[in-house]
Amino acid sequence: MSEYYIFELSENVTRTQVRYKNRYGIELAGDLYRAKNMDEGRKYPALVIGAPYGGVKEQGPGVYANVLAQRGFVVLTFDPSFKGESGGEPRHVSSPEIFSEDFSAGVDYLGSCAFVDREQIGAIGICGSGGFALSAAQMDSRIKAVATASMYDISAMRGKMTPEQLSQRIDQLSRQRWTDFEKGEPEYIPSFPKEPVLSIPEGLDPVSREFFSFYGLKRGHHPNARAGHTTTSDLAFLNYQLLNHIDSISPRPILFIMGENAHSRHYSEDAYAAAVEPKELYIVPDAIHIDLYDDVEKIPFDKIEDFFMTAFSSEKD
Template sequence: MKNLTSIIAVAMSTFSGEPVFAQSQSRAEQNPYSLVYGGALSKNEQGKVNIEPVSYQVNGIDIAANIYVPANFDTVKRYPSIVLAHPNGGVKEQTTGLYAQRLAELGYITIVADAAYQGASGGYPRHTDRPQNRIADIHGMADFLSNYPGVDSDRIGLLGICGGGGYSLKAAESDKRFKAVATLSMFNSGEVRRNGFQNSQLQTIQQRLLQASEARAEEAKGGEIRLTGVASVTDEEIAKTPAGLYREGFEYYYRTHSHPNSTFLYTTSSLMDLMTWDATDQLELLDQPLLMIVGSKADTKYMSDEAFKKATNAKDKELFLIDSATHIETYWKPQYVDQIVNKLSSFYQSHL
């Protein structure tokens, strides 16, 4: 457990080192929609997939989102559509944008939005990261999409990636507008914030809950907003991080696919909600078709395994392994992305 504890210590602290953003910041700056994924749209062209930045409100908070529409989009027609929920710390311009674009190429209208309090969306205190907000974001995307021209509201699917996967499971328990539910590299945010990654912080649960409570008390007095997590990371710190989720995550989010709106900071008080929440609670309420995709070498695979077992009433459920893929590699690596898109295509085709 020593290595896991050191990983968590890195992930739960704020680095003083300055990140090297040159490569991927320039990618965001060069793209008119600030998309940083490979093969991203750079302009709208007739007869091809198009992107439309949109905004709306969820619980009084301004939400920034992107809609992708299929080639030769015709508002007179009715299209199946898919809501996508982004990973923890991620934004709509990264991996969820990639999958939204690829699914639009298959004929779906797709939407991906920055979570409230994060990215380009509104909300204060910034970096608030509470499960109820993330779930409301998913319901809000469905609200907006249901009223978008060309959308067949009876054929809406859901795809959650990493933390967005856990929140998607919870959203689908109650929201039956989602006719088919898929997750990719699902991450149970509550379990990890509570127990630590791979149960490496079981001995400090009460201590961390006390810190969260004290942080909320400070906020209530109008004092400092305390933050937990990673603000930046140096090359040396990346090199010292053991191989796996956190090292690859640092490389993806702070080097190869970084975006100025993406951050791994969250308010310490958010832990009061995160640590008492679990993506698998009452999962028997989810009765839609369920596809859970995970890399065979992902050190987060145990979370998909746990959730899959608890989704006892899901129809036609399947746990699909991407051979040799790690958690982060499913976000961007072309050979894995192609496999995942093909699997999602057959899944949504069957159920939407």
């Protein structure tokens, strides 16, 4: 499906398919974006960009990479483990540890490129990848700066439940393991259709309608991004909190970007409050959550470029 992208590649950008392994031995499928006029005899700043939770590299990450490559960055996008064209079995598993590791594996790969400055590598996480990018940076000092866009902290689900609800959910998921074992495969219920449809189904709640307007319609649909993960994947997120050590990222800077009207604002606000300086919360006027997936008129590329170049300049001083 590598030929299926939701955006048109700039005539000034080269995109190369790459493959590399994370520390678990899972082979990741990535795209490397570079300006066509890049001098490979020089070293350039680089970024690794993660997809929204359930998304793939041909969607939002590619939109960002296509623009940022024209601004002088070498940019790596990737399909998370168990998703898209990346390896990992069973398919559609979600793991807070492995999804965070996938960012560090991207840094491994970028650092192996002769034209990348190893001291100028940053990370961008869109939606759920925002939490994974921050989690990776907590334990990987090679990530010199982190930006998130429409961040979701998937592991925050535990804090939204009463003790009774949490106990019931853990029991339900625990018993699902027996069902999965007896079937020989884990339960996976996709959220979106195989092919894009013309309209949003009736009866969805406002947040589900918003996501469907991207993933289920032509705007953002991709056959490798039907969202949802294996049902028992939630167990790991109930037990593993992604951002418990966000304060340890300092003195490396964090930029939280969120839409003024995004339903997900509280995730960025909570993470910002827990983080230590240097940090910044940047609000995009009149933007909802999914606008920061692909709307190049609303994604603040000037701000993103300035943030990383300032962070990398400080690293050299």
